[in-house]
Structure formats: structure tokens, C-alpha cells
Amino acid sequence: MQQLVMPKPELIIVLASPRGFCAGVERAITIVDKALEKYGAPVYVRHEIVHNKFVVNQLEAKGAVFVQELDEVPANAHVIFSAHGVPKSVPADAEARDLHYFDATCPLVSKVHREVEHHHAEGRTVLLIGHKGHPEVIGTMGQVPEGSVWLVETVADVATLPSALQGNDLAYATQTTLSVDEVVEIIAALKARFPEIYGPRKEDICYATTNRQLAVRKLAETVDALIVIGAPNSSNSVRLVEVAKNNGCAEARLYQRAMEIDWAWLQNKKRLGISAGASAPEVLVEEVIDACRDHFCVTLAEIKVVEEDVYFNIPGQLRS
Missing domain, CATH: 3.40.1010.20 (4-hydroxy-3-methylbut-2-enyl diphosphate reductase, catalytic domain)
Incomplete structure (x- = not known):
């Protein structure tokens, strides 16, 4: 007797745009890649270069060694400071220990x-x-x-x-x-x-944070649930979940990878929004979409609020 195959429920996935990597994250990762190409492994990185385990694991596979403090780095080695920035004491310590360092701090x-x-x-x-x-x-x-x-x-x-x-x-x-x-x-x-307080000429919140929050704000008004792909220690990713919840989508969750998704949570949802924090690569967005296709008949749509074309140069020693 032939078994009846139930059709998959339909799900519209609406992608936020822009999403994922920003120029500062792209620059930081490129600095590590170029340093590995030029000097060979190991190249040391103080703290996570960006807050994303998938990215960190990929760089480790190429020969990057992530450390918490500079005393874990041998003398004369090459070391890179993360995109988040470091106190002035860190480069001073690197110089005192004869380390060759590159600063991957985001220019913003x-x-x-x-x-x-x-x-x-x-x-x-x-x-x-x-x-x-x-x-x-x-x-x-x-x-x-x-x-x-x-x-x-x-x-x-x-x-x-x-x-x-x-x-x-x-x-x-x-x-x-x-x-x-x-x-x-x-x-x-x-x-x-403090009425006389001085402020910056241009607000300090970066363009990528602003744009991703704007896209999620618009997306949250139109979907039943929303997934932000990012790490729990990624400030901008956590903020995207908060923005979604504050703008009409109470069913917003943060996931690092598709394997973490609670599929029971998505039952009876018709429109799912997806965004990604500034340190989450697009391959993880594609991974989540592919996983959704295993459970649903998926139709893709997109909400785009702005086109991003920002680019930050890497240090001159690594450009050749």
C-alpha cells in the first residue's frame, strides 16, 4: 500500500537588507587572511577577531591562533588586534615584547x-x-x-x-x-x-548598525516570526532581536546556526523574517534558508532599506 506523503506547509521568508558583514568586519577578516598569506601560520589574534564562532573556526583552520592576552604570544611573532579595539596599553605591551602587530580595529x-x-x-x-x-x-x-x-x-x-x-x-x-x-x-x-554637554559632530553609532536596525524595524511589522543570525556575545546582533521585539514582532530569536532552530516554534508561522548581525557571514543565512526548505515549501522575498558601498582599506604592508 502506497504511503501518503503530506505536502510541506508553505512559508514566506523575508530577508532584511542590508544584513550580515559590514565593512569593518570585512576589513578585520581580510587583515587576518592577508597576514597568513604573507607571513604563514601561525598568526596570533588577540580575542575573537569578530564575534562569530564560525568565522573564528574558519580562520583557525587556516592557521590563526586566538589568544586572550599578549603574554600567550611568543616574541617576534605576528599578532592582530580585534575589530572591537584595544586600550592603549595593548600596543604598548606589544612593542615592549618585540611583537609585530596589526590593528584591525574598525575605523568607526x-x-x-x-x-x-x-x-x-x-x-x-x-x-x-x-x-x-x-x-x-x-x-x-x-x-x-x-x-x-x-x-x-x-x-x-x-x-x-x-x-x-x-x-x-x-x-x-x-x-x-x-x-x-x-x-x-x-x-x-x-x-x-547637563545642557552644556558636548556631543560628537556625527553620531557614533555606525552606519551598519543603524542600517541593520532600520531594516529589521521595517521587517518586524510584516512577519510572524524573525530570526537574527549572530552570536550571543555580539552586541549588534542582540540589539537586532530587541529592535524586532520593540517594533511589532514578539516572536524574535537569536540563533548562531541552523542546527539550533526550534522547528516546533515555527509551526503555523506563515511569514518568517531573517536578518544577520554585522559579524555573521552570508553563508549562515543560506544555511538557515536551506534548513527551512527541509521543513517548508519556501518562497523568498526581501525588504531593502539602503544600498551599502562602504569600504575600509587594510594596512599598506598587507596590500601587496
């Missing part, structure tokens, strides 16, 4: 570093909007002497800042990967309490 993070240095040189106390313990925050605060920067994580933190700051020259800067909406609220609170 470096811009924030220079802002903080400028404000410190002008005698201002800097209020940095960001998340405690994030590598970018550690790197930014480490551009100036300890105590020169106060960290502000929430609107509530603004009210707890010491009254003594009222009389000081103040400036603010922000981590580049935060929620645009959340930062707007914190900046408004800072300006309300």
Missing part, C-alpha cells in the same frame, strides 16, 4: 577613540554610553587615563551620576553597536541634566 571605533582623546585633552570628563565589559567599551575607556571616563548604560544611570560633574566640562560618546532608539533616550536624558 577608532573615530570614537579619537573623540574621547580630544575631549580629555580639552579637559572634559567623558560620559561613554555603552555596555560594561564589552571589548569595545574596554578599548575606548583605555584610550585615556583611568577615571577620565564614566560609563552610562541606561537612562536610569544618568540620574545617578555624581552632582560634582555638573560643574565640569562634559562630553558624551557612544559604543558603535547600540540600539539607536535606546541611545536617543539616554542622550536626551544627558542633555536634560
Whole structure:
């Protein structure tokens, strides 16, 4: 007796665009690739070059060795600093230990570093909007002497800042990967309490973070569920889930790989949105789509909010 094969349920997948790799991430990964090509393995990398295990594993397979601190790197070796940026003490330590280093800090993070240095040189106390313990925050605060920067994580933190700051020259800067909406609220609170506070000429949240959040905001209004592909320690990926939930899609989840997806969760869903954090490669998006095809009859669509054409050069020593 012939067994009846049930047809797969239909699912419309709507892709957010832009999504995935940004210019800063592309630059950082290229720096590691080019260093391996030029100098051969091993090339050492301090911390994850970007917050994505798939990317890290690929580079490890080519001969990159990831370390937490420079004391794990042998003398005269080549070492690369991650895209998130490092305190000034790190390159100073590398030079003291005769290490050959390349700085893969995203140029937009470096811009924030220079802002903080400028404000410190002008005698201002800097209020940095960001998340405690994030590598970018550690790197930014480490551009100036300890105590020169106060960290502000929430609107509530603004009210707890010491009254003594009222009389000081103040400036603010922000981590580049935060929620645009959340930062707007914190900046408004800072300006309300400290009307004379200095801010950046151009906002610090990077173009890629802004664009991916805008795409997810529009996507969230049109889908039943939304998957963000990214790592749990990736600030910009976590923020995309928050943006989706705050803009009409309560069923938003973060997954690193297709193998993690809870397929029962997607039962009875008709429209699934997919985006990817700035450190997640497009191959992982394709992996999720292919996995969906195993369970559903898939139709693809896309919401595009802007075309990105940003490119950052790699160090001259690696361009040949």
C-alpha cells in the first residue's frame, strides 16, 4: 500500500537588507587572511577577531591562533588586534615584547577613540554610553587615563551620576553597536541634566548598525516570526532581536546556526523574517534558508532599506 506523503506547509521568508558583514568586519577578516598569506601560520589574534564562532573556526583552520592576552604570544611573532579595539596599553605591551602587530580595529571605533582623546585633552570628563565589559567599551575607556571616563548604560544611570560633574566640562560618546532608539533616550536624558554637554559632530553609532536596525524595524511589522543570525556575545546582533521585539514582532530569536532552530516554534508561522548581525557571514543565512526548505515549501522575498558601498582599506604592508 502506497504511503501518503503530506505536502510541506508553505512559508514566506523575508530577508532584511542590508544584513550580515559590514565593512569593518570585512576589513578585520581580510587583515587576518592577508597576514597568513604573507607571513604563514601561525598568526596570533588577540580575542575573537569578530564575534562569530564560525568565522573564528574558519580562520583557525587556516592557521590563526586566538589568544586572550599578549603574554600567550611568543616574541617576534605576528599578532592582530580585534575589530572591537584595544586600550592603549595593548600596543604598548606589544612593542615592549618585540611583537609585530596589526590593528584591525574598525575605523568607526577608532573615530570614537579619537573623540574621547580630544575631549580629555580639552579637559572634559567623558560620559561613554555603552555596555560594561564589552571589548569595545574596554578599548575606548583605555584610550585615556583611568577615571577620565564614566560609563552610562541606561537612562536610569544618568540620574545617578555624581552632582560634582555638573560643574565640569562634559562630553558624551557612544559604543558603535547600540540600539539607536535606546541611545536617543539616554542622550536626551544627558542633555536634560547637563545642557552644556558636548556631543560628537556625527553620531557614533555606525552606519551598519543603524542600517541593520532600520531594516529589521521595517521587517518586524510584516512577519510572524524573525530570526537574527549572530552570536550571543555580539552586541549588534542582540540589539537586532530587541529592535524586532520593540517594533511589532514578539516572536524574535537569536540563533548562531541552523542546527539550533526550534522547528516546533515555527509551526503555523506563515511569514518568517531573517536578518544577520554585522559579524555573521552570508553563508549562515543560506544555511538557515536551506534548513527551512527541509521543513517548508519556501518562497523568498526581501525588504531593502539602503544600498551599502562602504569600504575600509587594510594596512599598506598587507596590500601587496
